[in-house]
Amino acid sequence: MKLYNLLIVIAMLWLTAIPAMACTSYLVTPGASVDGSSMITYAADSHIRYGELYYFEGGAQAPGSFYQCYDRGSHRPLAKIPNPSELYTVVGYLNEKQVAMGESTFGGRPELVDTTGMIDYGSLMFVALQRSATAREAIQVMAELVEEYGYYSSGESFSISDPNEVWIMELIGKGYTPKYDRKTKTTVNADKGAVWVAMRIPDGYISAHANQARITTFPLADGVKSITSRQFDLLNQPSVEVIYSHDVMEVARRKGYFSGTDEAFSFTDAYAPVDFGGARFCEARVWSMFRKVNSDMDQYQDYAMGYDLDNKMPLFIKPDRKLTPQDLMHFKRDHLEGTEFDMSKDAGAGEGERPYRWRPMTWKVDDKQYFHERTTATQQTAFSFIAQSRKGLPDMIAGIIWFGVDDAASSVYVPMYVGMRHAPEAYAEGFGSIIQYEADAAFWVFNKVAHLAYLQYNRIHPDIVKAQSALEARFKDFVPAVDKAALELYQKDPELAADFLTDFSVKMGNYTVERWQDLYGFLMVKHLDGNLKLEEDGVFQTNEYGRYPIVKHPDQPDWWYRLILDTTGDQFEYKE
Numbered sequence: 001m002k003l004y005n006l007l008i009v010i011a012m013l014w015l016t017a018i019p020a021m022a023c024t025s026y027l028v029t030p031g032a033s034v035d036g037s038s039m040i041t042y043a044a045d046s047h048i049r050y051g052e053l054y055y056f057e058g059g060a061q062a063p064g065s066f067y068q069c070y071d072r073g074s075h076r077p078l079a080k081i082p083n084p085s086e087l088y089t090v091v092g093y094l095n096e097k098q099v100a101m102g103e104s105t106f107g108g109r110p111e112l113v114d115t116t117g118m119i120d121y122g123s124l125m126f127v128a129l130q131r132s133a134t135a136r137e138a139i140q141v142m143a144e145l146v147e148e149y150g151y152y153s154s155g156e157s158f159s160i161s162d163p164n165e166v167w168i169m170e171l172i173g174k175g176y177t178p179k180y181d182r183k184t185k186t187t188v189n190a191d192k193g194a195v196w197v198a199m200r201i202p203d204g205y206i207s208a209h210a211n212q213a214r215i216t217t218f219p220l221a222d223g224v225k226s227i228t229s230r231q232f233d234l235l236n237q238p239s240v241e242v243i244y245s246h247d248v249m250e251v252a253r254r255k256g257y258f259s260g261t262d263e264a265f266s267f268t269d270a271y272a273p274v275d276f277g278g279a280r281f282c283e284a285r286v287w288s289m290f291r292k293v294n295s296d297m298d299q300y301q302d303y304a305m306g307y308d309l310d311n312k313m314p315l316f317i318k319p320d321r322k323l324t325p326q327d328l329m330h331f332k333r334d335h336l337e338g339t340e341f342d343m344s345k346d347a348g349a350g351e352g353e354r355p356y357r358w359r360p361m362t363w364k365v366d367d368k369q370y371f372h373e374r375t376t377a378t379q380q381t382a383f384s385f386i387a388q389s390r391k392g393l394p395d396m397i398a399g400i401i402w403f404g405v406d407d408a409a410s411s412v413y414v415p416m417y418v419g420m421r422h423a424p425e426a427y428a429e430g431f432g433s434i435i436q437y438e439a440d441a442a443f444w445v446f447n448k449v450a451h452l453a454y455l456q457y458n459r460i461h462p463d464i465v466k467a468q469s470a471l472e473a474r475f476k477d478f479v480p481a482v483d484k485a486a487l488e489l490y491q492k493d494p495e496l497a498a499d500f501l502t503d504f505s506v507k508m509g510n511y512t513v514e515r516w517q518d519l520y521g522f523l524m525v526k527h528l529d530g531n532l533k534l535e536e537d538g539v540f541q542t543n544e545y546g547r548y549p550i551v552k553h554p555d556q557p558d559w560w561y562r563l564i565l566d567t568t569g570d571q572f573e574y575k576e
Contacts, residue, residue, distance in 0.1 A: 023104040024210040024285050024376045025159045026328055027316075029166045030391070031204035034322045037390040038166050040159040041328050042093060042102030043408060047359070049382035050434040051405030051443040053416065053427040053509075056130060058089035058096060067130070071152060072122030079118035079149045087130040091401055091418050092385055097133045098399040098418065100161045100387035101125045106170070106213040106282075108155030108272035109257070114173040116189050117152035119145055121171075125158070135162040139169055139198045143245065146171070151194040155272055157209040160198075163389040163398065168207055168315070170215050171196035172271050174251050195248040197267045199315070200241045206323070207316040208289050210376070212282035213272035214315050218242045220262060279306035281361070281374040283313065288339065288376065289331045293319035305341070325402055325413075326476060328386045332408040334376040343373055344458075347563055351556040354457040355409075377409040379450070382434075382443070384408045395419075396498060397486045400479070403427070403509075406446035410453060410464050412471050412516070414509050415479055417501040419486070424509030442513045449520050452527075459554060460527050467519050471512060478508075530554075 028039040044051070061083040069078035088095040093102060103121060119127075124142050132138035138160050155172035174191035181188045197215050201207045207214075219242055252258035252270040268274065274283065287304035291297035294317050302308040335343045335355035343355035356379050357372035364370070383405045390398040396419025404411035405427065416423075425431060426445070432438030439445075453460040482504055490497035525540070526533050532552040534541045541550045564572065 023102075024332070025102040025104050025157070025208060026289060026331060027159050027161070027166045027168060027201055027207040028323050028328070029201050029203045029205055030164065032206050032319055032322055034324045035390065037388050038100075038161040038163055039323070039325060039328060039386055039388050040100050040102050040161045040166065041332060041384065041386050042159070043332065043376070043378075043384035044382040045378055045380055046382055047380050048434060050432070051381070051383035051446075052429045052431070053092055053383070053403055053423040054090070054126075054429055055092075055423045056087070056090040056126065058087045058130065061085055061087055067123070067127055069119050069123035069127075069149075071120045073120075073153075078120060078123065078152060081119070081123075081127060081145070081149070084131065088133070089418075090126065090129045091399075091416060091420060091423075092387075092403055093125065093129065094387045094389070094399050094401045094418050095129045095132070096395055096399070096418055098163050098389035098395050099129060099132050099135055099138055100159075100389055100399075100401070101129055101138065102159040102385075102387070104157050104209050104211045105153075106155045106157055106209075106211055106272050106278075108172045108213060110154070112173045112175045112271070113154050114150055114152065114176050114189055114191065116176060117146075117150035117173065117192070119149040119152060121153040121156045121158075135160045135165050135167050139167060139243065142169070142171070143196065146194040146196075147192075150189060150192045155213060157211075157213060159209070161387065161389055163391045166201045166207075167198050168201060168209065168215065169196060169198035170213050170267055172213075174247075175255075191251075193245075195245045195251050195271070197242065197244040197248060201316050202241070205316040205318050206290075206293070208286040210282045210285035212274060212278040212286075213268040214286070216266040216268050216312065216315070217264065218244070218267070274309055274312070276306040276309075277371075279304060279309060280371070284336070284341070285334070285374070285376045287313060288334050288336055290317055291339075292331060292334075293317075293321065293323065293327075295320055301339075325386045325388055325400075326472065329402065329408075329413050329472065332376060332384055332386075335409070336373060336375050341373055343375055347559075348372065349457075351560040352455065352457040352459070353557060354454055356454060356457075377407060379407050379454070381407050381411075384411070386413060393483060393487060394490050394494070394497075396494065396501065397483055397490060402475075404446075405443045407450045410450040410461070410468070411446055412468050412512050413475075414505075414512050415475050415482075416505045416509065417482075417486075419498050419501040420505040421498055421502045422506070424506040424513075426513040427509050440513065440517075442509070442516075445513050445516045445520070449516055449523065452520065452523055456527060456530065458557075459532065460523055463523060463526070464519070467515065471515065475508065478504075 023045050024043050026041040030036045030038050065083045066080040068080055094100045128138040128141040131141050151173040158169040160167045171194050173194050177190040178187050179190035249265050257270040284304040287300055300313045303311045344353040362371045386402040388400045399418030401416050402413040403416050404413045426442040432441035437444055486497045486500055489500050532554050533549045
């Protein structure tokens with residue numbers, strides 16, 4: 001193999017491997033939510049990502065200004081995209097028009113990565129959010145961007161929502177085929193761009209994706225076999241539920257991934273076929289969420305666990321009940337509890353019954369490959385959120401991003417209104433980093449509490465849940481009152497409402513970090529050295545003289561003691 005081609009292959013594999021099994025996203029349509037809002041979730045699971053709340057100021061843009069794209073996995077500089085005259089403000093992944101976006105990387109066929117592309121999946125999201133007033137418009141922007149600049153990343157699933165609709169879009173590059181351009185006298189990529197499919201989730205239904213492509217077959221749009229990304233007038237027809245790139249089937253045929261009729265075409269089977277890992281590490285997370293809200297999901301257990309790959313789960317389901325943001329917070333904290341695959345129940349959990357496993361996920365013993373489960377809640381989460389887009393209020397009040405940093409199981413989701421003017425200092429971009437400890441940064445404060453819990457999870461985590469539940473319940477109760485007060489101010493002057501929403505969001509964020517600093521101190525005292533100091537409502541009990549604490553020495557689980565005996569025999573038998 002020529003050196004050039006070898007380097008391309010290595011680059012493809014490297015790019016594909018970086019974000020593997022990284023994120024979990026849920027999609028909830030207005031008809032499936034309690035209050036009629038659209039909701040999507042996202043978890044930025046990464047061993048190199050820092051948890052912070054991004055804030056992009058919108059408004060008028062100076063002539064000649066541009067968006068600098070950087071590859072999200074390596075920070076390699078890519079395209080400089082000229083800005084239009086006006087941009088929308090973006091808080092996290094929710095813009096001022098209540099368009100929200102999340103993603104998960106499915107990778108797909110590695111030969112389809114285009115290392116000459118100039119826009120990556122992260123830049124696609126940020127640029128689209130800055131320019132789109134609806135979910136449909138965001139799809140259009142993303143499709144046009146990859147056509148113009150070429151797509152640098154591997155396969156991605158995107159959740160895209162606005163107050164009225166929720167869409168899933170799956171996109172992958174077309175690889176690299178060198179072609180000499182006589183006009184520019186340079187070698188260009190004949191396969192520049194990407195193939196993609198976007199499907200609207202029917203109202204009243206929910207969907208999810210977790211690092212595995214999920215769109216299989218789909219209806220042809222009003223009998224049209226293919227739609228170019230520039231024929232978006234068709235999007236105005238309510239009957240159209242799916243749009244796709246003009247060459248999504250042609251590329252698959254040309255590369256030998258598919259040879260059937262248009263009606264039989266499956267995006268997943270062509271570009272990212274499900275294998276054992278795709279099911280067990282990815283689809284299992286979708287199944288675990290689906291089964292919490294739909295009583296018919298047990299039939300897909302063998303598929304989700306990689307044992308029956310032919311019995312695929314549906315892309316979307318109708319939940320047995322309508323959902324709230326608090327439901328989604330609970331789902332984000334899943335470790336396969338309530339199933340036989342519960343991470344806290346096998347020997348790998350240790351005596352603290354910890355539902356976490358350190359990497360690598362796969363390992364060998366006697367040349368045989370084994371693995372750890374990959375659950376929704378995971379230690380390497382940088383940040384996660386529930387984006388809520390609501391009707392009936394001005395956009396600046398209606399849009400809320402419930403935002404948390406670090407492991408979702410031990411984080412707190414704080415309501416940040418899209419009308420706020422800046423992020424709380426503790427969550428702000430640039431306050432600390434993944435290689436710079438900052439004692440008051442939300443990311444590091446939540447990490448130190450989580451790491452303490454990982455030492456004796458079954459004892460310490462319940463205390464975290466207690467504090468977590470109290471804060472989130474308070475925030476839930478605050479929102480209706482904040483909505484009402486902000487609306488009254490908005491009717492007088494929108495600037496007053498913006499001031500109020502900023503003040504509330506910033507104070508709640510900073511208060512949460514302060515509360516977690518106090519919690520860390522409390523947990524250190526209560527659980528010092530594996531002991532347990534008795535307390536009631538946060539007050540430690542002392543002996544009759546008021547001097548020393550009352551200390552207990554908790555037993556370990558019986559199975560843990562038996563495991564020691566299984567591996568040591570009578571080495572530790574006490575002899576009378």
